[in-house]
Structures are given as structure tokens and as C-alpha cells.
Amino acid sequence: MAQATLATYSVEVNEEGYMLQPDQWNKEIAEAIASELGIKLTNKHYEVINYLREQYAAGNALTIRKVGQSGITDIKGLYVLFPKGPLKYSSKIAGIPKPASCV
């Protein structure tokens, strides 16, 4: 566990930079993580991010397939929004822990 400064906030992150306390998250932090990943956030990005945060808060496991069925965008669309990491990068920006792909 480590502390990182994102935007101007000090937050708890894991070794890979995923936030460990989703309630420390805000939009400025999201923008900071996104720009590190080379992603410019649009409303569509935020729809996905909000969906991820809601699902995480409800204790639901997340998969690319599930987000692809959310009605916000399909899987191809997710790849366009978050190239190379449709779930990994979106989760990182959403300030939730890295989705544990099931064992």
C-alpha cells in the first residue's frame, strides 16, 4: 500500500496505482489518472465510470462483458473509449480497485 498525490489530493493506491479507497475519488483525480494514461475524458467516459462505481459499491463483480451489456456502450465501444484496457483503465480512472479476474 502506498500514498500517491493525484491532482492535489493525497490518496491510497496499490503498487499499480489503483485507488484503494473509492470514496477518496473525485473528478479532478479521474482527469489526472486519465491524462497519465493518455485518455481525454468525455461524457461517455463518465457514464462508464459512474456505472463502474455504482456496480462496485453494490458489490457486483465486473467483467468487460458485463460493462458491454450495460447499455452505455458495447464492447467495441469500450475499447474505443479506453484503448488497450477497457476494464483495467476504466477501473483505474473510476478510482475502484483493479478488477480481480475470477480465479
Added chain:
Amino acid sequence: MKKLIILGGGTAGTMMANKLDKLLDKKIWSITIIDKDTIHYYQPGFLFLPFGIYEKKDVIKPRAKYIPDDVELILSDVDRVVAEENQIFLADGRTLDYDYLIIATGTEIRPDQTPGMLGEEWRKSIFDFYTFEGAVALTEQIKDWNGGKLVVAITEIPFKCPVAPLEFIFLADAFFSEKGIRDKVELTLVTPMSGAFTKPIATKKLSQLLGEKQINVITDFYIEHIDNENKKLVSYDEQEVSFDLLAIVPMNMGNEVIARSGLGDDLNYVPTDKHTLQSKAYPNIFVIGDATDIPTSKAGSVAHFAGEILTENLLSAIEGRPLTASFDGHANCFIETGFGKGTLIDFNYTTEPLPGTFPYPIIGPFSLLKPTRLNHIGKLLFRWMYWNILLKGRELPIDSHMSMAGKKEMTV
């Protein structure tokens, strides 16, 4: 009379029938088990068929042979469960009532879910090894194959026995080496995950092994469709991997009976309390094996460890006591690495696979996350244990809860 029904007579269902047959008072209880198929397959053996290590007869037995005499076996497809009414409708029109239900319908491959998988090349150059038919067809193909690109690919997570694709590719490496054509075979593992396995320390060790054996690994590859004409896997972000021979793990889903009964999630897995193994929706339904949505491996060993917990909790529920037994997600998997060696992982919900010895410190005799001859023997012994101990609901000399004894704590 009170009625207990077990839906699914595979690994977990058969094991529960044998356990409960001994524990429930037959003057009060009747036990019925339902399965659609007369054959019980030893699924871990499917991996050994294509490489000539096992023959067909090693992996098939009559299902009835493993069901105790006092348990009624019904061979029929189940159409649906109406949980509100405690009723089961069989495909042949019969209706059964139950007081308690154990769901053990497992998981199955769904090649129909990926465009192009069931195309022209299915069972010509595209094979699964998760069904008996698939493994047998692949055996024929691999026998006379004289080299090219062999791709082993995973379509979607979760899938049962998450180490099976690795074992397949390790065994292929050994098989083609022994045949003297390894230099003509390019081996590639394609996975939607970010590494060879799901947990960091095991991934690191297994990646080293893959590297040593000159097996390529392509990660974060999420298959969108298969191009049959050009023999290519195509991902959602339009990457391509071409193959001459493809051994694929198609998408895994729970049986459709779960969907028809309104009991499942979007992959037809039944929402289950990960500690008590009780259905989240109905207190008189328990769920075990691959049919659950609990966050651990879908493996026979998991069903075995969960079996003891489920037995205890089911008996408590029947007697109106609180469910105190708690499953920790314990999984234990031998991984064949080829050339007469194997490695071993032992883990649970909270502890990832660690190196060390198993089950005892220092003396082992098995080694965790390290290829040894003894681990390979352990894997081969597993088949004997499967038919004679696991299915019969007997105890193994291993605790259902994972133990830290012999494990070395470490970080990546």
C-alpha cells in the same frame, strides 16, 4: 417423507449423494439425483487424451455405478425449477417436489457465443478439449500433424479449471519434443487476462516456465470473432493472431436450466453465499461446484472442499440451527508441466498461490509452484482418488480449509 433432490450428477452432485446417503435418516428422508447423461466423465483426463497419455476408457464410467443404492437416480434433462413452489419439471413432463434442493449442474462450453467458432473450421482446425468429443477429435488431428502454428486460446473468464490451458500447452511442448518436431511447431497462448494466470505470484512463476519452454504468451486479447477463411483470431480492438491448429476454451456458462428457472446471473451461475453455500435467493436451495458464482476456481478440488461445508450447513438448516460452517474458497490444483513433471498450487479466497511444500512443511512431499516428478505422480494419483475417494464422499488427508503450513509468504 421429506425429499432432498440433487440436480446434476457430476463430480459435486455424486459426491453429495454419497455423503448425505450416510448422514440422512432414511426413515425420514428420500434422496433423488437427476442427470441428463448416462456417462460420468473424468474431465481432468480430457487433457491427457490428445497426447496419448490416457485412452477413452480411462475417462468414462457409467454414472449409476457411483450413485448409492438408496439414492434414486433419474436420467432425464431438467426443464426448469420453480423455486417458489419447491418443484422441478423434468423434460419428459414429470414433476417432482422437494424440501431441499442442491444445485450441481456445473458449467459447460458455449462455442455458439463467439461468431465464427462453429464455422467451417470447427473440428477441422478448431478444437475444444473441454468435452469428450472435442478431446477425441483433437487426438485424431494431433496424431499426424506435422507442425505449424498451434494456438491455445481462452475466450472469456471465468472458465473451469483455469490451469488447464497452461497444462495443455506444456503437454504439447513435451509431445512435439518427444516426436522430434518441436522446432517445426510454434506454440502460443492467447488470453484475455493480463498474465498467464489470475494471481500475481503464480503468474510470475508460470511465466518463467513458459519462457523457458519457448511458448509465446499474448495477453489482454479479447476474442471478438474467428475468421475461418484466413484462420485468424480477431480481437475487439482488431488485433489478429493466425493459427494452423487452434485448441480453444470457448466461453463457459452455466446450464440453460438455470436461466429457464430464473435462478442465475448473466452467465447462468447461481448467486451463492460464498461462505455458507446457500442460494442467496432461496434458503432451502444450496449450490455447489461449477454452478455457483463464488469467487474461486471452478475445479473438482474446490467442490470436494466445499462438500464438507455444505453437508454441515445443510444438516444445520434441516434442524433449524444457524449455518456456522464457512467455506474459505480452498482450491488445490496439480498442473502438468510435461516431461513427467508437474507443479502445484494451493490457495483460497484471500491467500494467493504461494511457493513452499504441501501438505506438510519441509517434508512435503509435494512442492508448491515448482515442477517436480512427485507433483506429476500426484496428478496421476488424482484420477484414482477421484473415482475412489472424491466421488464417494470420503475424506482426503487434507483439511477443507486452506492451511499456511509449508507455505512461504512472499510478494511479487
